[in-house]
Amino acid sequence: MDGTRFSPLTDHAQGSQPATAGQTAPNPRATTALALYFSRLGAPMYVHERVTLFAVAESIARLTGYRNAGVFDANEPSPGHVFFVPDDTLMLGEARELGIHSPCQLYGAVVPYPFAKTKAITHQLINTHATRPHGWSTVFAQNVSNVVLPGYTAFNIDDARAAAMRLLPLGALRAKEPLGDGGHGQAVINTITELDVFLENLPTEKITRHGLVLEANLRRATTRTVGYTMIGDRSIAYHGTQRSVINNHGVSVYGGSHLICVRGAWTELERLPMDAEARLAVTQARTYDRNANEYPGFLASCRNYDVGQGVDAHGQWRSGVFEASWRSGGASTAELAALTAFAADSSLRVVDANSVKHFGKPRKPPPGAAVHFCGNDPEDGPLMRYTVITRALRHAG
Incomplete structure (x- = not known):
């Protein structure tokens, strides 16, 4: 080398x-x-x-x-x-x-x-005078505002409180630390007092450096996953859903993804049959994806978007992109299982792949599963991670 x-x-x-x-x-x-x-x-x-x-x-x-x-x-x-x-x-x-x-x-x-690799970029600032980091793209935030939930990003406590005052009349909001993943670093806020308590436990330097996301909280929410992955001359696009599980500490966290994958790119994905909610999620994710180029130098071979769908405090159904993940993450093993299946069989048209994270006492994985981890994580406790293909559809004829 x-x-x-x-x-x-x-x-x-x-x-x-x-x-x-x-x-x-x-x-x-x-x-x-x-x-x-x-x-x-x-x-x-x-x-x-x-x-x-x-x-x-x-x-x-x-x-x-x-x-x-x-x-x-x-x-x-x-x-x-x-x-x-x-x-x-x-x-x-x-x-x-x-x-x-x-x-x-x-x-x-x-x-x-x-900050551009985190969920901080998803929302607009509270006003034109709000504190912002060097390089902040007002254009990106404006262009995706119609495909995300009502919300704001703040980089100081005063802006966070002002954003909460504007959002709370819509009902409960969710505060998110931009670096949190898998459900960590979040809290549901119902009043300004609750926000103040939350902020007291969050170092000011952390807000200044990484920001804080405040957005409408959804009840009975489903998190959909939409993405596109390219490796060499091979690519897939997919949509699917995430599952939540209770970890060894009694907290609800990310527990895996079910992906419906098609050989090709966004155009091939949009040709797949899917329900109206899934199609809306794909449309919203693609809008977010197209506008990522507002950040100079952006490039990605791994594009994954979480889209939340549920009911707000007033009973209104909403759908919006939560965040992007442009790196190896929870769905990556499923993406690669699909890419590998397509590479091995040119007749495959659609592949369903599942990445699973199971906490607690080990259990027998399903037939054909690839186990990536099975044991005791020093911090996360006993768990198993595996990936399995559950369906493969071939071209007619």
């Missing part, structure tokens, strides 16, 4: 956009190796998440035929022909240092600012 050093993959528990102007898009056929990359701003990971990330890298290596070279050593220069599997969305400068200029070079995404 031209002197570039990699760490071996050993103990898992330990561990289409155009090219930028003036640059030539890398030839994916020149790529020979794949490497995991732990980014500078990557969020902390549970052991089971880290193990599953290694499984994602191994799946991509098998799918592409790239040599699995282990963990990339960021202290060494990139040879330019490595396919990266990052733990998190990459910052633009970091990606450029790695030689990444195209979505063909990674499973994930690149954004120009840290």
